[in-house]
Structure formats: C-alpha cells, structure tokens
Amino acid sequence: AQTVTQSQPEMSVQEAETVTLSCTYDTSENNYYLFWYKQPPSRQMILVIRQEAYKQQNATENRFSVNFQKAAKSFSLKISDSQLGDTAMYFCAFMNRNAGNMLTFGGGTRLMVKP
C-alpha cells in the first residue's frame, strides 16, 4: 500500500507571487504516476499536472511546475504568478499503474490567493 502526505493544511499567497505546495509519498511500487489535482468550490476535480515516475525531467504546464525528487519520494507543486482563480483545494495523488490506475490522495492543501 502507498501513502501520500501533504503537510500544509492551508496556505496563502499574494496575487502575482509564487507559492510551493509540498507532497511526500511512500511506496514500494516502481510503475507509478504522480498528479496534482485542483478542487474549486464547485468540487469538480481538475487535473493540474502529471509526472511519470520513470521520467527524470520535471513536468511543467504554463504557470505550474513540479519538483520531483524520486529518491526522496517528494513531489512539490510550484505555482508562479498566482491568480485569484487559483484559490482552491489542491490534492497530491499517487497512481498505481499495476492496480487499475487507482489513485491514493493526500489530505489536501487549501490555497488562498489574496488580491
């Protein structure tokens, strides 16, 4: 079994600044992906970014990037030029590719972007 830990229950950032959300995980699997999902008040789960474990290069998607440290089992999300629309819950998730692509989620970080 795997576990995912997000140690920051809440964070805030000023608009246009940069913020980093932390995530660590524990697993014995070799075939896995890592994800960050955003959940706004509408509660829809929105994929932010994906990282394949076999890739050493950190994934980037516009203002979003990750710092993937496989040996340390760390997967942090950096949001640059924060916007008011980034206000949401953010969940780190581990996908076990050997078990139906099932996801194990962290407890979430509530991010507030202040004007």
Next chain:
Amino acid sequence: NAGVTQTPKFQVLKTGQSMTLQCAQDMNHEYMSWYRQDPGMGLRLIHYSVGAGITDQGEVPNGYNVSRSTTEDFPLRLLSAAPSQTSVYFCASSYGTSGVNEQFFGPGTRLTVL
C-alpha cells in the same frame, strides 16, 4: 463527448434505505472507479473495475457493492445506508495500460444519510 456523468447530484436517505448511484462514461475507458470524499479530506477509493465483469475492492469497500456489466456503466449500490456514509461520491474513468493515464472525474454526488 459528455465525459463522466453521475446521477443524482444530491440525495438524502434515511438510515437503512438502499439506493444506487449511477455512473456512465462515453470515452471507451477500460478502467472505472468510485471514491468518497469526507469533509476536509482527500478522496478514498471504494471499488474499482479494470473491465466489464471485473471488479475489486479499494480502501473503504464496506457497505458498498458494485458491478460492471458494460464498459460504459459502473453503478455503486448502498445496501443499507448509515450516517457514516454521508459523503460526496466521485466516479472516475481512465484508459488502461495504454493511452493517456489520467483519471477523468464526474461532477460528484452529495449524499446525506439521516
């Protein structure tokens, strides 16, 4: 494509009642799964399926049944609802071992058990 659809959006049950939460996807995904989200927490896996006729338990399966008779549909049955099952339920689907490995989520069903 409608993506992943769930019905109903909201439901209130009394303790002991049974009901089925519906989930359908039109993306020809092999894998489907059910998660529950309790207040202030991440999603937890209830049951999942890797294809028609194949299901398996997740982290919190007690009190729930599933079946997968078609690729498109994956209903979740509550046999005898309990207040502990008050939660938001999400259905998700993805391709199997090939293709884009991303879970697509439905909009969720908010269930209250009195």
